[in-house]
Amino acid sequence: MPRVAIDVLLKRELLDPQGRATERALPDLGFDGVRDVRIGKHLELEVDAEGEDLAARVEAMCAGFLTNPVVEAYRWRVIAEDERADAAA
Amino acid sequence: MPRVAIDVLLKRELLDPQGRATERALPDLGFDGVRDVRIGKHLELEVDAEGEDLAARVEAMCAGFLTNPVVEAYRWRVIAEDERADAAA
Numbered sequence: 001m002p003r004v005a006i007d008v009l010l011k012r013e014l015l016d017p018q019g020r021a022t023e024r025a026l027p028d029l030g031f032d033g034v035r036d037v038r039i040g041k042h043l044e045l046e047v048d049a050e051g052e053d054l055a056a057r058v059e060a061m062c063a064g065f066l067t068n069p070v071v072e073a074y075r076w077r078v079i080a081e082d083e084r085a086d087a088a089a
Numbered sequence: 090m091p092r093v094a095i096d097v098l099l100k101r102e103l104l105d106p107q108g109r110a111t112e113r114a115l116p117d118l119g120f121d122g123v124r125d126v127r128i129g130k131h132l133e134l135e136v137d138a139e140g141e142d143l144a145a146r147v148e149a150m151c152a153g154f155l156t157n158p159v160v161e162a163y164r165w166r167v168i169a170e171d172e173r174a175d176a177a178a
Binding site for chain 1: 092122136150172
């Protein structure tokens with residue numbers, strides 16, 4: 001079954017307070033030169049579908065349940081096992 | 090300045106209650122055949138660095154501030170402007 005990664009952020013025209021707070025804290029921690037920090041959700045899941053059926057189901061889940069399309073934007077992709085964010089290092 | 094996307098999940102051997110709850114809710118919403126749901130953080134930021142310097146700075150930020158290496162795993166990549174999760178549709 002293909003594994004899908006979904007990234008969700010607040011729409012770009014909206015203030016992201018968590019990102020802004022992180023951006024302001026970084027210089028005090030010794031990390032300069034970091035800009036435009038946005039923080040949202042990352043989801044990974046396996047879906048029992050392929051091709052256009054997979055795309056239709058992922059889009060329906062994202063639009064109907066996993067994200068709030070009024071204020072959030074998302075992007076998804078199929079990932080390989082070694083591209084999991086929790087793949088063993 | 091390169092834009093970096095960072096995905097953070099709980100380590101695979103740890104229970105992810107948010108992912109589990111989402112997985113259980115999906116069939117009632119009409120979405121069958123979805124398994125192994127994991128939910129974490131997605132960050133995007135611009136870093137004023139390139140090559141090995143960029144990698145070293147992103148790794149230092151992830152390990153020292155943006156994630157909790159005790160319980161979380163992460164993966165990062167450089168993304169193009171049109172790969173932003175909040176790119177205009």
